[in-house]
Amino acid sequence: MTEVLGTVLPGNWTASRLKRVTSLLNRGSAPDYVDDGPVRAISQAANQPGGLDWARTRFHDATGDPRRLKGYLLPEDILINSTGTGTLGRIGYFQGGPDEVPCMADTHVTVARAIPSEVDSRFLYYWLSSIPFQEYIYAALVVGATNQIELNRDRLGDAPVPLPPAEEQGRISGFLDAEVARIDAVMGIRGNRQGSLLHMRRAGALAKVFGQAASSAPTRLKYLLSNKPRYGVLVPEFADAGVPFVRVNDLLDLRGRAATLVRIPEALSQQYARTRVQPNDILLSVVGTLGRAALAPAELEGANVARAVASLRVRHDVDPGLFIRWIETADFMRQALDATGSDTAQPTLGMEDLANFNLRWPTDAHEQRRLAEEVEEVAKHHDELAACYEKQIRLLAERRRALITAAVTGQIDVTTARGVRVP
Template sequence: MSFSRYESYKESGVEWLGEVPEHWDVRAIKHIVSIPITDGPHETPNFPDEGIPFVSAEAVSTGVIDFSKIRGFISESDHFRYSQKYLPQVGDIYMVKSGATTGITAIVEVDREFNIWSPLAAIRCGKRAIPRFILNFMRSKNFQEAVTLNWSFGTQQNIGMGVIENLAVTLPPIPEQQTIAAFLDRETAKIDALIAEQQRLIELLKEKRQSVISHAVTRGLNPNAPMKDSGIEWLGDVPEHWGLPKLKHFTRFVGGGTPSRDNLEYWNGDIPWVSPKDMKVEIINSAEEYITQTGLENSSSSLRPSGQVLMVVRSGILKHTIPVAITEVPVALNQDMKALSFTDGSCLNLFFMRWTQGLNALLLLAWAKQGATVESIEHTYLTETVIPLPPITEQQAIVAFLDRETAKLDTLTAEAKTAITLLQERRTALISAAVTGKIDVRGLVSAKPEVKAETVPC
């Protein structure tokens, strides 16, 4: 779709905004609101099991208010007290003003009782501004860049309400604001639908990948192979000629440790120090942090040779998955990791990694430590695990097969992610062009009443 431009432009007087259509106005946010910008209470309330929903940054991090991600519930009395300062209403705009999602916006689109916490700035438009037009302007690339330029850092990034209220917004005539908002609702809905299709494709590819791996490491590649009962309920039948040893009979487990943070001589060396945050890939050849030889010698960690299997055994990520990788270089580990090496040559590292990937959900249940304050794998459960082992030549064939098949699926997944990125960029560019007057969308859609907020943040 091609768009025309307005007939004439003028300087906005705002460096990050540039030119705007001649007949548009530009005002600071504080001049278009019906009440001063405010936020929620700066205290931590008690959170009973039920009550009034209490919304904070995590509930708006996707660009809409997600009541399934509220911080908790507050009592009727706390709600009444907080409402003396601010009471939400339909059409209010929230902007995250502190934390990793600073700048993300959402609009109140449901008439229900709730309240907000201090990380959210509440903006209520007056008669000069249409809430959904202002919402879109605040999602534009120009405004988001202005937020980035004006935030400050303490323990985390943040932007004060005094700064927010002085940031500029464009103000076309009200009918034009309505037209632009309606146009963006229509066009972004189309883009959102395409993004949703790509996201569904990614989920299907993920399920297909899991299924391919799971079948290969538990049933093998020969569909006609005779089967036997593994004796393990969650594993089921396996090929008759496969062994069923316990991990403890052929596996050595080595943990890690952390050198003292107080001693600078222990850090910024040349030894990769692997922690759960490095376990986002299947092959480890670097780490976010490095330690020195002195740091290694003065900690409970040790240098693990290349070719060993690395596994996360304690981390919040274990609620969802068990990260496993193979190291290509010698590494040290932190205390939340274990290195596995197979002592009798009966198991290939790559086969074990694929086996863990294929049975991830089942192993999470089998290995989970009960009653721990930190999510962790119980070492006894891990070592007692029975693993179906084909002969080495068959393991090699399975690994080669899975390398080929997962590479195909990973390529398709990468293409879908690239498509999503391009669509999101297109979405942001379209919003930015429309709300800053770089394109003229008058006549492309009739103004209409306000509709639901977008589901993808800018």
């Protein structure tokens, strides 16, 4: 009887170690990023479970033969995200780039190259994506501090791999290719179309509320602020103790993450004293992901922000909650896209452009309060719709993982399981 990570395998299956079924198990190279270049660099952000996101790749200014680069990729290489808290352990599969430009992994991605005589590369990809292996990553392979965790490469090589007979590996891979593609197609339709429609509907409903304000008058964004908008620390240095540091992803749940934010030295924060956070400051993403905003809670007083986050401090007679809802309207996003449309790399919203955004703002204090209540009701309704949509996506993702796990551990016979449909 062979057992792998708590699962008893079928009688004709064996087991091995990742380092014995791969000829390469190394991190990639540190890229020298340029707007255009001879090599595409794939980061952990570009490594997505449903396929590589080429829009998130950048170019590396390589010299000489790119095949000599550490992390140079060949078709059928498997990519393992090896640092960070959000995507650690995410598995991708490289089938070649969208053009003839060579590709490489960066230092945050480990490349696993299957030995064909030992394991089918697709089978190995699915095993590394399975529930037992993903749980094993966090239980046995992670090292480092809470905010700087990474996979231990030596222990990664010792990770167990179940091995069905070669023909069975091929049948499992073929079965999963078909069934996972079907699930991914459904998730893509719902993720791209339904998610976009919900976002557009929310932005339109909020804009409609603002358009009904009787006291609205045209103004520029800078006239609603008590200080000029500013972005934060250009090159952060992290420390175990110091000043809490807000990054773009933290804006998704700023209050919930307040106690676990990474920290920077006090001396570095003092160099950017103008972006030290005060309660009710509006923190806005201005690089890459534009328009993500959050209201600073009282417990983050004195914190600081990243270069990709702008700090906006509204006048005392401007409702900050209402102002954030205006940021969620199509009017804000249209101007943000216009201001960054010529950017060749990731969009970066300049502070001068942001300060000169046009909007119609209610001048009457009573109407501001009424509108604030109305937009919160609109936002609550659309949050409920979004929660239902996210539940559908989550159930599909769970279905995907469960199906992969059942197949790569022999819990289902794929020769009789073809035709499985997503409920």
